[in-house]
Amino acid sequence: MKVSTLGPKGTFSHETSLLLGADEILFKRSIWEVFNAVEKSECEGGVVPVENSLVGGVSQTLDSLIEFNLKINKEYLLPIHHNLACWGELEDIEVLYSHNLTLSQCEKFVRNYLPKVEIHETSSNAISAIELSNRKDKRYAALVSEFAAEIYKLKILKKDVQDEKLNFTRFFVIGNQSTLPTGKDRTSIVVSPSVNRPGVLYSVIKPFYDAGIDLTKIESRPSKKKMGEYIFFIDFKGHAKDKKISLTLKELSSIFSVKILGSYPRAY
Amino acid sequence: MKVSTLGPKGTFSHETSLLLGADEILFKRSIWEVFNAVEKSECEGGVVPVENSLVGGVSQTLDSLIEFNLKINKEYLLPIHHNLACWGELEDIEVLYSHNLTLSQCEKFVRNYLPKVEIHETSSNAISAIELSNRKDKRYAALVSEFAAEIYKLKILKKDVQDEKLNFTRFFVIGNQSTLPTGKDRTSIVVSPSVNRPGVLYSVIKPFYDAGIDLTKIESRPSKKKMGEYIFFIDFKGHAKDKKISLTLKELSSIFSVKILGSYPRAY
The missing domain is CATH 3.40.190.10 (Periplasmic binding protein-like II)
Incomplete structure (x- = not known):
């Protein structure tokens, strides 16, 4: 593919x-x-x-x-898994390349082991690996995946340095195409309430609760229109073609703007 | 202060x-x-x-x-407000310094006006300004605030370049201290359900709905314990010392782990 x-x-x-x-x-x-x-x-x-x-x-x-x-x-x-790659030892390191999300996932490690290091944030873990591969000097280090370390031939000094192991x-x-039901699917939708009255989230999730549909995730995001106005990304078990689900989505669509992002086989 | x-x-x-x-x-x-x-x-x-x-x-x-x-x-x-600072004109720019969140807020501008520019992500808008102030060369540019441009004596070529004006x-x-009620307050709490059964979010917000408390925000975040398990940051109007609210929080605390992050005067 x-x-x-x-x-x-x-x-x-x-x-x-x-x-x-x-x-x-x-x-x-x-x-x-x-x-x-x-x-x-x-x-x-x-x-x-x-x-x-x-x-x-x-x-x-x-x-x-x-x-x-x-x-x-x-x-x-x-x-x-994040890993510390460098050319020397911990005490030689003066500059650390890291993506900012990676850094926030390794914050305690960096605070404890590299408290005085100068941090250069990069736009991706792969770029951190490229920056280090361009500087074969023991003053430099990077937070990278094993996959990136392999591709760019880096040396890993410490494995698995993220604060939370999970x-x-x-x-x-x-x-471009929808997928057919497999019997073990998940569906993702986005609901834009377009009103900001109290209890709106309650009205969004009540139909799912009433129909016994298992919500696996709800994520609120700013609507980008007004501070304090949100849209909701919702995941639930089942396929949009399942009868119970298609009825619930129809009910929800009569009140709110609903976009079905897809139904697909569940990975967990 | x-x-x-x-x-x-x-x-x-x-x-x-x-x-x-x-x-x-x-x-x-x-x-x-x-x-x-x-x-x-x-x-x-x-x-x-x-x-x-x-x-x-x-x-x-x-x-x-x-x-x-x-x-x-x-x-x-x-x-x-994000602004494009540089030393020359748009067509001279080869390298753009930007914080990654700033870049995502100016994505359409960069796509349309600087499609071939090399992007150097920085760890903050202030660092973008410092990088540009260190390179007085018309090939360099940065996305910065007016405040940072003033502090680091940069020249703004285009004002207000973010995609959404709002x-x-x-x-x-x-x-370290709590604040007293002012009559126009907001309270922030975090609820950790510690169970992952269907309908948990429904049980979290139903007590607020029943008490007529105006939820102004709900944000789900990963629990960091298990994929698909979430905690909820909730804001609502009122002070934790208000009678209706203290009763609702008591009810909620009997089912879930609840931490009150503070009650404070509302800004919107």
């Missing part, structure tokens, strides 16, 4: 694309460009991160799910 | 601290260090960003609100 994903080589998105069996990969500069490539049929699918178990939702992906008319076809959970990133594969 | 906030000079946090009347400022490297300075009484208060109207919650602040036993004393809405960041002032 030919997919587009976030580049450069060595990102978690690249690793996930390979694990999902991609045999040709278009590397893009932003998540918006990944969606755009799928919409323009430059590739069959796009692989994008949607949330991390420590940090929460990836806002560019959530925004693009609203902007584009594509469907989620698959979800995948990638276990995340760390996953959930990825979506997006495409 | 002596406060700690996110440095270096020129951050939105710095600007907010001055607008709130701070006359002495301790600049810290991370939000965790701002909380720590307040807890250790190095200063009277800490000024931290909590959410942006376009991007959503600031995870380091939400994490620190859980970790530390401090109280929210005040909220403040700072209007956010853009606010909400800040909290945190301290």
